[in-house]
Amino acid sequence: MWSSKFWFVSPLNFDDEVRKKLELPERVVIHDTTLRDGEQQAGVVFRRDEKVRIATALDEAGVDRIEAGMPSVSRDDFDAIKEIAKLGLKARVMAFSRCLKQDVDLAIKAEVPGVVMELPSSKHIIEYGYRIPEDSAIKMVVEAAEYAKKHGLFVTLLAIDSTRADYEFLKKVVNSVQDFMDSLTIADTFGVASPFAMEYLTKQVKSLTKKPVEVHPHNDFGLAVANALAAVASGASAVHVTVNGIGERAGNAALEETVLALELLLGVRTNVKLDKLYELSKLVEQLSGVKLPPHKPIVGDSPFRVESGMIAEWWISAREVRPTEVFPILPELVGRRGGIEVVLGKKSGKSNIVEALKEIGVDVSKISVEDLVKILQETKFYSTLKKGLITREEFHVIFKKIVGENMR
Numbered sequence: 001m002w003s004s005k006f007w008f009v010s011p012l013n014f015d016d017e018v019r020k021k022l023e024l025p026e027r028v029v030i031h032d033t034t035l036r037d038g039e040q041q042a043g044v045v046f047r048r049d050e051k052v053r054i055a056t057a058l059d060e061a062g063v064d065r066i067e068a069g070m071p072s073v074s075r076d077d078f079d080a081i082k083e084i085a086k087l088g089l090k091a092r093v094m095a096f097s098r099c100l101k102q103d104v105d106l107a108i109k110a111e112v113p114g115v116v117m118e119l120p121s122s123k124h125i126i127e128y129g130y131r132i133p134e135d136s137a138i139k140m141v142v143e144a145a146e147y148a149k150k151h152g153l154f155v156t157l158l159a160i161d162s163t164r165a166d167y168e169f170l171k172k173v174v175n176s177v178q179d180f181m182d183s184l185t186i187a188d189t190f191g192v193a194s195p196f197a198m199e200y201l202t203k204q205v206k207s208l209t210k211k212p213v214e215v216h217p218h219n220d221f222g223l224a225v226a227n228a229l230a231a232v233a234s235g236a237s238a239v240h241v242t243v244n245g246i247g248e249r250a251g252n253a254a255l256e257e258t259v260l261a262l263e264l265l266l267g268v269r270t271n272v273k274l275d276k277l278y279e280l281s282k283l284v285e286q287l288s289g290v291k292l293p294p295h296k297p298i299v300g301d302s303p304f305r306v307e308s309g310m311i312a313e314w315w316i317s318a319r320e321v322r323p324t325e326v327f328p329i330l331p332e333l334v335g336r337r338g339g340i341e342v343v344l345g346k347k348s349g350k351s352n353i354v355e356a357l358k359e360i361g362v363d364v365s366k367i368s369v370e371d372l373v374k375i376l377q378e379t380k381f382y383s384t385l386k387k388g389l390i391t392r393e394e395f396h397v398i399f400k401k402i403v404g405e406n407m408r
Contacts, residue, residue, distance in 0.1 A: 001267065006333040008324035013265050022233040027269045028262055029238035030255070031156075031214065032058050033067040033116075034284060035080075036096045037252055038242035041290065050287045051080040052087070054243075057283050059089040061276035063255070064238075067116055070096040071106035082110040092154065099141040104148045114154030116185070117145060121173050122165035134169075138176050145180035156183040158216060163193040163201060174208045183212040185240065188227055191220030191250060195230035202234035214238035217253045219245060224253035229261055232268060243284040244292060244299065256281055256298045256334065264329070275335040304331045305341045307389065309349015312342050316351050344390040346383040350376060356395050367403065374402045 002011045012018060035054060039046050046054065051069065058066050066089065071078040085093045094114040097103035107115045119141050120126045126137045141157070148155045157177055162170060163186070174184060186205055188198065198215070206213050215231035215238070217224040228239045239262075245254030256277045262268045281299035285292055294301040304327065306312050311326060318325040319340070331339060342355045353376050357364050367375075378398045383390050390398070 003324070005330075006324070007264050007329045008322075009264050009328060014267060022266075023235040024233060024266060024268055025235070025237050027271070028232055028236075029064045029214070030062075030259065030270050030272055031065040031067065031094075031238050031240045032063045032091075032242065032255060033096075033216075033240050033252065034058070034242040034246065034255075036067045036069050036116075037240075037248060038246040038284075038288070039069070040248040041246045041251065041288075044246060044288045044290060046080075046287060048076050048080040048083070051077075052083055054284060054287060055084040055089065055091075055093070056087065057276075057280050058243075059087075059091045060273075061280050062271045062273045063091050064271055065092045065094055065114075067094050067096055067240075068112065070103075071110050072098075072103055078106065078110055081112060085111045085113075094154070094156075097144070097148075099137075099144040101144055101147050104144055104151065104153070107148075107153065108151055112153075114156070114182075115148055116156050116158050117141070117148065119157040119159045119173060119177065119184075120161075121159035121170045121187075122161040123169050124161075124164070138173055141173070142176050142180065145177050149180045155181050156185055156214060157181045158185040158187050159205075160187050161189045162186045162205070163188045163197065164190070167204065170205075171208055174205070178209060178211070181211055183214050183238065184209055185214040185216050185238075186231065186236070187216040188218055188224075189216075191218035191224060193217075193223070193227055195223060195226045198227040198230040199234045202231045202236050206235050212237045214240065216240035218248065219250045219252060222250075224251070225257045225261055228253045228258050229266060232262065233266065244281055244288070244290065244296070246284070246288055246290050254297075260298060260329070260334070274333055277334040278331075278336045298329075298334055303327075304336065304339070305343050307343050307345045307352070308347045309352055312349060312355070313351040315340060315342065316355065344379050344383070344395055345388070346380050348376065348379060348383075352376075353379065356392065357399070360392060360396055360399065362399065371403050375399060378402060 002009050002014050035051050055066050068081040068084045069077045093112050095107040095112045097115045097117050120137050213236050215236045217227040241255040241258050242252040243255050245251040259272045292300050315326045
């Protein structure tokens with residue numbers, strides 16, 4: 001559905017000629033790794049109580065899985081994972097583990113029902129990263145995965161560096177662990193694939209296994225969400241995301257962007273409650289200390305503000321009849337309060353001024369065209385001087401300067 005009272009996207013997304021090339025599932029599993037890969041962003045620290053708060057919020061938002069952390073990192077992490085596992089959440093709580101039995105033992109002690117287990121899938125990462133022989137690396141994975149399955153854990157194998165791996169070696173690794181995994185995750189560990197490459201690789205990997213294929217994209221080239229969509233459109237059934245896209249180096253696919261793109265652009269359902277996205281984003285922003293850029297899609301400060309005079313005029317003309325004409329989604333869809341905001345600055349036009357005058361209680365019919373132009377020019381001047389937006393208090397001062405205190 002390309003249009004509703006809350007959004008208006010391109011109808012081409014749903015054109016038969018476009019969609020016949022896609023292998024879209026009806027629903028996608030959302031696997032959130034904010035508490036593990038998100039915390040791996042340099043400088044981010046979540047304490048035990050903060051992890052519990054975020055996990056609870058993720059569950060309330062409807063994510064399917066919560067990767068609660070890596071038990072071997074610290075005692076605090078182990079305790080947090082165990083506490084989250086005991087909360088009785090609807091989401092499946094999982095721990096991250098290396099391909100080591102002792103990591104699986106820690107996950108078992110933490111009482112999680114599942115593990116995300118690393119699977120070294122490229123020769124060079126084994127040679128230069130792990131620094132062990134290839135056969136030893138494969139043997140370690142097989143033993144650890146088999147051990148996890150024997151202890152009743154749900155196992156998703158995360159094929160590290162899939163997008164730079166030699167395909168024949170990747171095939172060899174996958175074949176060795178087929179019987180000990182519940183799903184296989186393609187990891188663009190270093191964010192180096194294009195959506196076209198991700199589409200190709202997803203189809204190739206799906207031919208290797210009958211188990212569900214998932215995708216774990218990173219954002220080093222700004223393509224994490226695009227790669228998530230490409231993988232889903234090629235048959236992937238789960239996407240690994242983080243709130244606000246925080247994570248190692250340039251981060252991961254942002255939960256809020258990925259979910260909205262899946263639902264609104266591809267028409268693929270998730271279990272996520274869209275009206276919880278903004279609240280969840282602000283919680284993670286606060287607890288992570290990672291300040292969002294103002295232009296961050298969906299949850300930043302700017303997407304629902306308009307300064308440009310032309311766009312403000314369009315919005316004011318269309319808002320009562322078709323508000324999505326100017327804004328592709330409305331803020332209430334993601335739980336934002338306050339609606340669309342017409343702001344004042346260097347790029348403003350007369351429509352912005354009229355809107356601001358009404359807000360401060362001025363009878364606009366009593367304002368001459370000449371004074372309106374003067375107010376606009378003065379607003380532009382002070383915005384340029386300030387290098388920023390004009391507040392309503394500053395605008396009131398400008399109004400008094402031009403027109404006078406008693407003019408209402």
